[in-house]
Each structure stands twice: as structure tokens, then as C-alpha cells.
Amino acid sequence: MKLKVTQEIAADAIMNTDAHVLITSRTASGKTEAAFLPALSLLSKKPSKSIGILYISPLKDLINDQNKRLSSLLKYGNIPVFSWNGDVSGSQKQKVLEINQGILQMTPESLEAMLMVNPQNAVRLFSDTQFIIIDEIHSFLGSDRGGELFNLMVRLERLCGR
Known part of the structure; x- marks a missing residue:
């Protein structure tokens, strides 16, 4: 209940x-x-004109688990679910950039790498993002990683002008 x-x-x-x-x-x-x-x-x-939901997780394994669950749930809903981390191939990342819709699941480190190496991709992907879901937020609190995540959110906000 x-x-x-x-x-x-x-x-x-x-x-x-x-x-x-x-x-x-x-x-x-x-x-x-x-x-x-x-x-x-x-x-x-x-519908968003870019990635609609940015999902941030502290662990790739949690991303993989959520990806399976969401992909199954959204199979017929016409909302694609993507992951973006060091284990994802360049061709899959290119597919995310081409489709630029749905849900994108990342670790803070992957988001930071994108913001540092290719900030124009972040602008393109997140210019109309409606939701950011941070899973297991307690694991970030009071830590260097939490400070990093906070800074990433501020940078993303400034970069996308929202």
C-alpha cells in the first residue's frame, strides 16, 4: 500500500x-x-524536440538494468531508450545524435566527457529536455561526485540556455 x-x-x-x-x-x-x-x-x-528525459545514474550496471526494463515497457510506445557511456559504441552514439528523441541514460562521467569534448552535442541533445531523473541521488550527496554532478547540471543549464 x-x-x-x-x-x-x-x-x-x-x-x-x-x-x-x-x-x-x-x-x-x-x-x-x-x-x-x-x-x-x-x-x-x-513530445520534446530533443532528448526528452535525461536519466543519470551512478552506475553503468544500473543503467543497463533500467535500459532493459524501459525498452521492454516502451517497446510499443514509440519512445526510444538509449545509453551513453564508455561501453557504448561510436555507432550507437551516432544513432542517438541522429534520432535525438526519447530517453538518454548516462553516468555523470559520460555527461562530463560530452560537455568537455563535444559540447555542441550536448546542446543538440538537451536543448528541449523536459526531465532530468537522477537515480540513487543519496550516493552523490556529500561527495566529490555529488559536487561534480551539481556542476554538470549548472554547465548544462548554461550551455542550453534553460
Whole structure:
């Protein structure tokens, strides 16, 4: 019952405010889905002109797991799901740049590499991003990596003018 309440409150907050939303609940309680489902619903009503959802995770393994789950969920929803990290081939990254829609899953380090090496790709990919979902945010808090992530969000905001 608690899970349903968490997801209902999260959905209401995401769908009815422009403010940032922080979802907290116990491990494996559906927080990520509580963020993704209303975001996807809003994205399907008003498609983005670029990547609609940027998903940031501290771990590539978590990205791989979420990628499988989302790809299966969105198989017929016409919303592509991509990963971008050191294990992803250049041809797959080129495909992301060509399609420039849907969900892009990254680690902070991959986002930093993009901002340093090819900032024009970041502008192109994130110029109309509607949602940024940071999974496992507690793992970033009070750490150098958390400071890096904060700085990346500021740089991305300035670069894209939003």
C-alpha cells in the first residue's frame, strides 16, 4: 500500500508542478518508476524536440538494468531508450545524435566527457529536455561526485540556455 501512495504523490507532484521533485522511499520500492511514468505520460502528450528525459545514474550496471526494463515497457510506445557511456559504441552514439528523441541514460562521467569534448552535442541533445531523473541521488550527496554532478547540471543549464 505504501508503494502506491508514494507513486501517486510523486505522479501528482511531477504532473502538476514545474518545481524539482525528490522522491524518497525504501530500496526497491518503485521510486524510479514513480519518476519515469508521469514523465513519460507528459512526454507522450508534448513530445520534446530533443532528448526528452535525461536519466543519470551512478552506475553503468544500473543503467543497463533500467535500459532493459524501459525498452521492454516502451517497446510499443514509440519512445526510444538509449545509453551513453564508455561501453557504448561510436555507432550507437551516432544513432542517438541522429534520432535525438526519447530517453538518454548516462553516468555523470559520460555527461562530463560530452560537455568537455563535444559540447555542441550536448546542446543538440538537451536543448528541449523536459526531465532530468537522477537515480540513487543519496550516493552523490556529500561527495566529490555529488559536487561534480551539481556542476554538470549548472554547465548544462548554461550551455542550453534553460
